[in-house]
Amino acid sequence: MGEFDLIARFFKRPVQRAALGVGDDCALLLPRPDTHIAISTDMLVSGRHFFPETDPMRLGHKSLAVNLSDLAACGAQPLAFTLALSLPGVDEPWLAAFAQGLFALADAHGCELIGGDTTAGPLNICITVFGEVPVLAGRSQALLRSGARPGDDLYVSGTLGEARLALDALLGKINLPAEALAAARLRLEQPTPRVALGLALRGVASAALDVSDGMLGDLGHILQSSGVGATVDADAATELIAFSPFYIRAAGQFGIKLSEDQWRTLALSGGDDYELLFTAPAHVREAVAQASRSSQTPVTRIGQIETQQGLRLTNRQGQPLANTYASFDHFA
Amino acid sequence: MGEFDLIARFFKRPVQRAALGVGDDCALLLPRPDTHIAISTDMLVSGRHFFPETDPMRLGHKSLAVNLSDLAACGAQPLAFTLALSLPGVDEPWLAAFAQGLFALADAHGCELIGGDTTAGPLNICITVFGEVPVLAGRSQALLRSGARPGDDLYVSGTLGEARLALDALLGKINLPAEALAAARLRLEQPTPRVALGLALRGVASAALDVSDGMLGDLGHILQSSGVGATVDADAATELIAFSPFYIRAAGQFGIKLSEDQWRTLALSGGDDYELLFTAPAHVREAVAQASRSSQTPVTRIGQIETQQGLRLTNRQGQPLANTYASFDHFA
Numbered sequence: 001m002g003e004f005d006l007i008a009r010f011f012k013r014p015v016q017r018a019a020l021g022v023g024d025d026c027a028l029l030l031p032r033p034d035t036h037i038a039i040s041t042d043m044l045v046s047g048r049h050f051f052p053e054t055d056p057m058r059l060g061h062k063s064l065a066v067n068l069s070d071l072a073a074c075g076a077q078p079l080a081f082t083l084a085l086s087l088p089g090v091d092e093p094w095l096a097a098f099a100q101g102l103f104a105l106a107d108a109h110g111c112e113l114i115g116g117d118t119t120a121g122p123l124n125i126c127i128t129v130f131g132e133v134p135v136l137a138g139r140s141q142a143l144l145r146s147g148a149r150p151g152d153d154l155y156v157s158g159t160l161g162e163a164r165l166a167l168d169a170l171l172g173k174i175n176l177p178a179e180a181l182a183a184a185r186l187r188l189e190q191p192t193p194r195v196a197l198g199l200a201l202r203g204v205a206s207a208a209l210d211v212s213d214g215m216l217g218d219l220g221h222i223l224q225s226s227g228v229g230a231t232v233d234a235d236a237a238t239e240l241i242a243f244s245p246f247y248i249r250a251a252g253q254f255g256i257k258l259s260e261d262q263w264r265t266l267a268l269s270g271g272d273d274y275e276l277l278f279t280a281p282a283h284v285r286e287a288v289a290q291a292s293r294s295s296q297t298p299v300t301r302i303g304q305i306e307t308q309q310g311l312r313l314t315n316r317q318g319q320p321l322a323n324t325y326a327s328f329d330h331f332a
Numbered sequence: 333m334g335e336f337d338l339i340a341r342f343f344k345r346p347v348q349r350a351a352l353g354v355g356d357d358c359a360l361l362l363p364r365p366d367t368h369i370a371i372s373t374d375m376l377v378s379g380r381h382f383f384p385e386t387d388p389m390r391l392g393h394k395s396l397a398v399n400l401s402d403l404a405a406c407g408a409q410p411l412a413f414t415l416a417l418s419l420p421g422v423d424e425p426w427l428a429a430f431a432q433g434l435f436a437l438a439d440a441h442g443c444e445l446i447g448g449d450t451t452a453g454p455l456n457i458c459i460t461v462f463g464e465v466p467v468l469a470g471r472s473q474a475l476l477r478s479g480a481r482p483g484d485d486l487y488v489s490g491t492l493g494e495a496r497l498a499l500d501a502l503l504g505k506i507n508l509p510a511e512a513l514a515a516a517r518l519r520l521e522q523p524t525p526r527v528a529l530g531l532a533l534r535g536v537a538s539a540a541l542d543v544s545d546g547m548l549g550d551l552g553h554i555l556q557s558s559g560v561g562a563t564v565d566a567d568a569a570t571e572l573i574a575f576s577p578f579y580i581r582a583a584g585q586f587g588i589k590l591s592e593d594q595w596r597t598l599a600l601s602g603g604d605d606y607e608l609l610f611t612a613p614a615h616v617r618e619a620v621a622q623a624s625r626s627s628q629t630p631v632t633r634i635g636q637i638e639t640q641q642g643l644r645l646t647n648r649q650g651q652p653l654a655n656t657y658a659s660f661d662h663f664a
Contacts, residue, residue: 019368023557024477025405025541026370030467031363036351038358039446041460043416045453073357084375084458114371117458121377126416126449126458128373135362145356209357225355 001090003118010099011083016112018080027114029080029130036140037079038131040070046123050189051170056094058189059125060101065193066212067129068109069274072198073210075143076131078111086121109195133202141202143278148207148226152279154303155288157194160215161241161263162187164270180256191274197299200291201278208278214269216311216325218277223311226279232303235316238267240300268313269325279305333422335450342431343415348444350412359446361412361462368472369411370463372402378455382521383502388426390521391457392433397525398544399461400441401606404530405542407475408463410443418453441527465534473534475610480539480558484611486635487620489526492547493573493595494519496602512588523606529631532623533610540610546601548643548657550609555643558611564635567648570599572632600645601657611637 001009007022015021020028031037044063046052064081071078083102087095106113111129133142166184169176176184194210201208207226211218215237223230241263258266276299280288292299313321333341339354347353352360363369376395378384396413403410415434419427438445443461465474498516501508508516526542533540539558543550547569555562573595590598608631612620624631645653 019472020474020476025402026372026408026463026474028368028370028406028465028472028474030368033365036360036362037369038360039414039460039462040358041414041416041447041449041458043418043449043451043453043456043458045418045451045456048451048453070357074360076358082371082373082460084373084460086375086377086456115373117373117375119375119377119380121375121380121456122454124375124377124418124453124456124458126373126375126456128371128414128416128460130371131358133360140351140360142352142358142360144352 001092006090006095007118010095011113011116013113018112018114021112021114022116027082029114032132034135036133036135036142038071038074038076038133038142039128040067041126041128042066042070043124043126052123054189056097057101060098061105061190063125063127064102064105064111065191066274067127068105068111068193068195069191069210069212071129071131072193072195073143073208073276074131074133075141075198075202075208076133077199078109078195079130079132080112080114081106081127081129083113083116084126085116086119086124088120088123143198143201143205143208145207145209145222145225148222148228148279148305149281150228150305150307152206152281152305153285153301154230154232154305155278155280155299155301156211156215156237156240157197157276157297157299159240160211160237160273160275161266161270163191163272164266165241167272174258176256188272191272193274194276194297196295197276197291197297200295204284204287204291205278205280208276211273211275211277212271214271214325215273215277216268216323220311222277222279229306229309229311230303231306231312231314233316234264234268234313234321236300236302238264241267265325333424338422338427339450342427343445343448345445350444350446353444353446354448359414361446364464366467368465368467368474370403370406370408370465370474371460372399373458373460374398374402375456375458384455386521388429389433392430393437393522395457395459396434396437397523398606399459400437400443400525400527401523401542401544403461403463404525404527405475405540405608406463406465407473407530407534407540408465409531410441410527411462411464412444412446413438413459413461415445415448416458417448418451418456420452420455475530475533475537475540477539477541477554477557480554480560480611480637481613482560482637482639484538484613484637485617485633486562486564486637487610487612487631487633488543488547488569488572489529489608489629489631491572492543492569492605492607493598493602495523495604496598497573499604506590508588520604523604525606526608526629528627529608529623529629532627536616536619536623537610537612540608543605543607543609544603546603546657547605547609548600548655552643554609554611561638561641561643562635563638563644563646565648566596566600566645566653568632568634570596573599597657
């Protein structure tokens with residue numbers, strides 16, 4: 001099977017909203033009037049971002065999910081994406097499964113594949129995603145990292161640390177029973193981009209980003225962009241995993257025993273969570289709760305934005321904790 | 333140097349036309365009204381698309397050039413691009429040179445870097461580029477592959493085959509004197525995207541694409557998309573290299589001796605040319621000549637679009653030639 005047959009067979013589908021899709025030198029999009037095009041790109045490298053033997057259907061899902069998560073963090077409505085794929089060879093069952101996982105998530109978000117590139121080489125998946133954000137009265141409705149203000153509440157969606165728990169188990173660092181691993185592994189390999197929550201938070205949240213490298217490290221980007229500091233309740237964040245139904249089941253049924261600090265490390269710096277971390281003024285707490293309900297996405301208040309620069313950690317009782325929870329860096 | 337320092341040091345620059353550039357979850361573009369956004373993505377893999385030891389400044393240039401070439405083929409005005417980079421490690425002189433070559437070409441075309449991703453892994457460069465094409469009275473001005481009509485002339489810009497000549501010399505398949513190699517190598521490593529010609533051909537050309545995998549193979553895409561056939565004067569195409577000042581110098585001064593068929597193979601299926609291959613009705617020949625002059629880009633008529641399906645080759649005298657000039661396929 002040649003390069004063009006491969007594209008035609010696995011990746012060419014009828015055009016939906018785009019003016020021109022896969023198959024010409026460029027794709028063409030006609031944006032709506034008074035709309036920002038939100039653009040993000042993520043590259044996934046085999047052996048770095050995923051194990052080479054990862055289920056290709058899940059990998060197809062995750063490749064798009066991490067990009068949709070960036071749109072979610074901006075409050076953008078997904079529109080389209082391009083896919084560049086470097087493949088060691090043509091493995092038809094692998095490609096069919098990859099495409100199935102990819103398009104299932106794309107279709108769920110009305111996000112169409114409009115172009116791409118296919119080449120031979122070490123397995124590498126690079127997706128660039130496009131979304132729409134309305135501009136109202138000259139003002140973009142996009143959620144940025146720079147809008148956090150002293151006094152704002154700090155929230156996180158869903159749970160933290162389960163992806164890292166699965167990774168540590170797969171790397172043999174933690175012993176996890178098979179059923180517990182299967183549950184945590186879904187979070188690692190098939191994360192849910194919080195698109196509906198991001199849309200519901202437009203006009204409510206003051207700043208947002210998605211947690212990919214570890215919650216505290218990613219929070220640092222909001223603090224730096226906004227010129228503010230924060231105090232985070234480490235226990236509130238940690239309980240998202242330690243007291244989650246998953247953990248209770250795991251600890252009770254499977255006898256997983258991790259120290260308090262191990263649970264904190266997973267939650268605070270685990271990475272690969274693809275949850276939204278966002279801030280909002282205290283007077284819109286009911287609006288945040290409404291956004292959570294309407295998007296059917298749990299959110300938890302885990303801290304406070306402050307004038308004083310820097311990041312402070314406390315336990316549930318407000319006592320200070322040392323911050324030893326480093327974030328992931330590809331080159332550190 | 334960590335990932336974020338690397339981005340800040342080499343790739344973050346003040347925002348120009350974008351509403352939001354590098355550093356948030358998404359970049360934001362506000363398109364002009366009645367404008368198509370043209371989008372293309374190309375992935376360059378070390379050891380596949382370039383030698384690992386390629387001069388990084390030229391590689392930075394080429395990584396963007398091959399993408400701008402796709403915009404040129406659509407008649408799109410370059411606007412912005414994203415860069416995803418997988419690097420084996422942080423080599424500061426390499427990164428500085430790569431960024432210098434990249435931004436020199438970007439600045440020459442007013443095309444700004446608005447976002448990206450950086451990761452550790454085998455060297456891989458994935459750029460997604462954005463351009464603008466006006467929509468006049470509901471009709472896109474984009475040049476597509478599907479517009480060729482029987483009776484149209486077939487043209488190619490610049491010269492063909494020099495990039496492949498350099499590649500064959502670097503691979504040791506052809507013996508090329510150092511000075512001749514240096515000249516051909518510039519065409520391989522630092523191709524010129526024909527952006528000005530593409531813009532000048534809007535409303536003139538009936539179909540266009542850029543030659544990347546070999547001229548005859550790429551012509552096949554126009555024929556297939558347009559549902560037409562063509563006759564190509566192989567000698568007219570081959571003389572672009574065989575009678576070029578470069579070749580005359582090379583043959584005269586350096587005694588390069590290739591057979592007629594070797595020259596034809598270079599010109600007809602060499603690849604990596606990044607020239608525009610386009611069609612236009614015979615009655616707009618003067619407009620094509622004017623587009624060539626205004627863009628200061630030579631164009632040569634090398635054939636004719638016909639109703640009869642398929643691709644026919646002739647020599648200068650119109651006698652049929654067998655087509656043994658296969659195009660490049662990453663998986664063939």
